[in-house]
Amino acid sequence: MNEATTNKGGRRAAITRLAATAAALAIPLLASRAQAHTDKPHAPKSGPVVKEQKDWGIAGDAKRAKRSIAVGMGDNMRFTPQRIEVRQGETVKFVVRNDGTQMHEFVIGTKAENAKHAEMMVKFPNMEHDEPYMAHVTPGKTGEIVWTFNRAGEFEFACLIAGHYQGGMVGTIVVAPAGKA
Numbered sequence: 001m002n003e004a005t006t007n008k009g010g011r012r013a014a015i016t017r018l019a020a021t022a023a024a025l026a027i028p029l030l031a032s033r034a035q036a037h038t039d040k041p042h043a044p045k046s047g048p049v050v051k052e053q054k055d056w057g058i059a060g061d062a063k064r065a066k067r068s069i070a071v072g073m074g075d076n077m078r079f080t081p082q083r084i085e086v087r088q089g090e091t092v093k094f095v096v097r098n099d100g101t102q103m104h105e106f107v108i109g110t111k112a113e114n115a116k117h118a119e120m121m122v123k124f125p126n127m128e129h130d131e132p133y134m135a136h137v138t139p140g141k142t143g144e145i146v147w148t149f150n151r152a153g154e155f156e157f158a159c160l161i162a163g164h165y166q167g168g169m170v171g172t173i174v175v176a177p178a179g180k181a
């Protein structure tokens with residue numbers, strides 16, 4: 001027996017019942033619509049980028065970026081450079097170039113966050129994600145992200161594509177505390 005078909009049929013029956021009840025009790029249409037909506041997955045939100053504070057910083061304003069750092073990505077599963085040093089409070093524009101023949105990405109995060117995300121990518125290789133701290137770059141192209149490092153510490157940038165992270169496509173970002181030379 002096909003479970004999906006059964007569920008669909010059950011849901012349709014439930015909605016029919018609900019509609020009948022609503023009509024009988026003169027419940028406003030809105031209420032039944034809200035009810036029917038709850039068992040459906042929500043569509044991804046679109047619109048302007050929300051600047052959410054992360055442990056590794058926050059989305060930056062391109063106008064505030066006084067520094068631009070070029071990063072190369074290769075099919076040898078390496079970033080060039082592999083280590084980046086910034087100062088706390090600095091807004092950096094990363095210009096990420098894919099020198100390879102396959103898709104690569106540049107994702108900033110904590111070690112733990114990237115490791116968790118990389119694990120997900122192995123389980124769901126076609127998972128789509130887009131956040132202001134990541135750039136997905138097709139072969140021969142260049143991607144850009146602007147990020148403000150408002151928290152000091154040691155972070156990571158990585159390509160989380162299944163096999164790439166595991167192959168060592170990881171770099172280090174060191175954010176020196178503000179006020180220190």
Ligand SMILES: [Cu+2]
Nearest residue numbers: 104105159164
């Ligand atoms: Cu990669």
